[in-house]
Amino acid sequence: MQTMQLDEPLVLETLRQVVDPEIDCNIVDLGLIYGTRIEGRKVTVKMTLTTPGCPMHESIAGGVKNALRSLEAVEEAEVEVVWDPPWNPSMMTDYGRARIGLRS
Amino acid sequence: MVTGMLALLVGVSLLVLRPVMLATYHYNQYVIATTHLFVLGWICTIVMGAMYQLVPVALETKLYSEKLAAWQFAFHLVGFTGMVWMFWTWNMKQVGHFGSVLLVGVGLFVYNIARTLLRVPRWNVIATAVASALVWLSLAVSVGLTLAVGKCSYEAASGPASGGPLGVFLHGLKAIAAFTARFDQIGAMHAHAHLGVVGVFIMLIVGISYKLVPMFTLSDIQSSRRARASVTLLNAGLLGVFVAILLRHPLKFAFALLVVAGLACYGLEIVAILRARKRRSLDWGLKSFLTAISLLAPLSILALVLSWPGLPLTTLTGRLENVYGFLGLAGVVSFAIMGMFYKIIPFLVWYGSYSTQIGLRKVPSLADLYSPALQAAGYWTYLAGLAATTLAILLGNAAAVAGACVLLALSLVTLALNVAKILSHLVRPRMEPFNLRPALGGNS
Numbered sequence A: 001m002q003t004m005q006l007d008e009p010l011v012l013e014t015l016r017q018v019v020d021p022e023i024d025c026n027i028v029d030l031g032l033i034y035g036t037r038i039e040g041r042k043v044t045v046k047m048t049l050t051t052p053g054c055p056m057h058e059s060i061a062g063g064v065k066n067a068l069r070s071l072e073a074v075e076e077a078e079v080e081v082v083w084d085p086p087w088n089p090s091m092m093t094d095y096g097r098a099r100i101g102l103r104s
Numbered sequence B: 001m002v003t004g005m006l007a008l009l010v011g012v013s014l015l016v017l018r019p020v021m022l023a024t025y026h027y028n029q030y031v032i033a034t035t036h037l038f039v040l041g042w043i044c045t046i047v048m049g050a051m052y053q054l055v056p057v058a059l060e061t062k063l064y065s066e067k068l069a070a071w072q073f074a075f076h077l078v079g080f081t082g083m084v085w086m087f088w089t090w091n092m093k094q095v096g097h098f099g100s101v102l103l104v105g106v107g108l109f110v111y112n113i114a115r116t117l118l119r120v121p122r123w124n125v126i127a128t129a130v131a132s133a134l135v136w137l138s139l140a141v142s143v144g145l146t147l148a149v150g151k152c153s154y155e156a157a158s159g160p161a162s163g164g165p166l167g168v169f170l171h172g173l174k175a176i177a178a179f180t181a182r183f184d185q186i187g188a189m190h191a192h193a194h195l196g197v198v199g200v201f202i203m204l205i206v207g208i209s210y211k212l213v214p215m216f217t218l219s220d221i222q223s224s225r226r227a228r229a230s231v232t233l234l235n236a237g238l239l240g241v242f243v244a245i246l247l248r249h250p251l252k253f254a255f256a257l258l259v260v261a262g263l264a265c266y267g268l269e270i271v272a273i274l275r276a277r278k279r280r281s282l283d284w285g286l287k288s289f290l291t292a293i294s295l296l297a298p299l300s301i302l303a304l305v306l307s308w309p310g311l312p313l314t315t316l317t318g319r320l321e322n323v324y325g326f327l328g329l330a331g332v333v334s335f336a337i338m339g340m341f342y343k344i345i346p347f348l349v350w351y352g353s354y355s356t357q358i359g360l361r362k363v364p365s366l367a368d369l370y371s372p373a374l375q376a377a378g379y380w381t382y383l384a385g386l387a388a389t390t391l392a393i394l395l396g397n398a399a400a401v402a403g404a405c406v407l408l409a410l411s412l413v414t415l416a417l418n419v420a421k422i423l424s425h426l427v428r429p430r431m432e433p434f435n436l437r438p439a440l441g442g443n444s
Helices: A008-015 A057-069 A094-100 B002-017 B029-058 B066-088 B092-118 B125-150 B164-180 B185-217 B224-247 B252-275 B284-294 B296-306 B315-354 B372-395 B398-427
Strands: A033-039 A042-047 A076-081
Touching (some): A008 A033, A008 A057, A042 A057, B002 B029, B002 B398, B029 B125, B092 B125, B185 B252, B185 B315, B224 B252, B252 B284, B284 B372, B372 B398
């Protein structure tokens, strides 16, 4: 359990524990996180997946909740999966691109 | 999956032990039995199982009924094993009985997937391809069963059982047998085979590619129009090819051209998707799949040669027909399935062992579940086996066929070892705790 101040950097850092097993890159550097909202001890994550109908949908969304709940400061975690705007590789960080050998 | 792999293992073993099957003309009971073992036991079992997984993913919906899928598997298992055995002993009456059991399973499969298609939120080219494959599958199995009916005699139709509903049924079968006798039997067999291989397997490969290739390479369909054209041309061409082969009509070549045009559109679209991909490296699973579909090019040329009007049936023609069937089933379809094995099996095992642990512990990625070195060895051995078997068939040399099939068998051993390695994660999952909080900008 972590005893750190609950803010966006901590949430994003925590979400780096969630890795897309097909692409082998964490969801933050993959650019799947569209936003986070912190209200007291509740964290809501707005995110997408690389493709609609992704078979990893439930696993990754569940992983986000698991990771956030591992923080002591979090009591409730919610995940909102959206498809607009659709994900594209330009949303990845430089680290993410390098990780999966992406074409620029 | 286990059933399919066992059927493949038995099939390849039969080729090693009886290589003469590929070195002689293919219209005999052993070749027909072994072909049905490959087609129904290996390919259909895997394809149907995969469709229950892939169709909902590709079309963003849920499978209509898992219970129906379980029942279908039972009918399929009894139907195909009985059929293969009875083909081997050439007991066509029993082939008809077991074929009827298989037909019930196919009916359940078609109903289940059709109901799943009805739930599709947005109809697209993938749904069209899957729906087309269902139609061709129904037709292929029905035509196959009709051919089996045509090879039986119906003495009982004029015996004591000739009255009542059973009598009507027997007279119906006798009428069907008389009708099928009008057609050339080898032509009818070839027409039936094309419905199954092109209509079902190639059509599904085409349709599913349009979802999986962009998904795995981080790309998009580049021309929906071209993708739709590929499926439309395949459907139109196949309908014509079926009728033309059945009637031995010279228009067979023109319709074969339509099928080839459909495959050309498909090939162009896949090349465009790959050119636009963002993910540079292609894993061995995808390489196997792409190699398999690239074999459609030589196969198309062979198809045009073999459909040339008035082509005489010489020894060489017979060998080319054997190569055509072998490359179609073992080359395109089986190689594509093996490639997709490395996508589907790791996912299913990963899902069973790790999906609830993601975010809590460090879990392996899908690629960590198997050995890429073994996969690469399997790829090259299989490719060498395909080339060597093709050459051996062309030479009509049974000993060379046996030797070449040993290469294919070796490749299957590498696949089996990797599958065992993947399945071991079900028994002994490998997870690690997160040591330290990962650094910003780094992967955990």
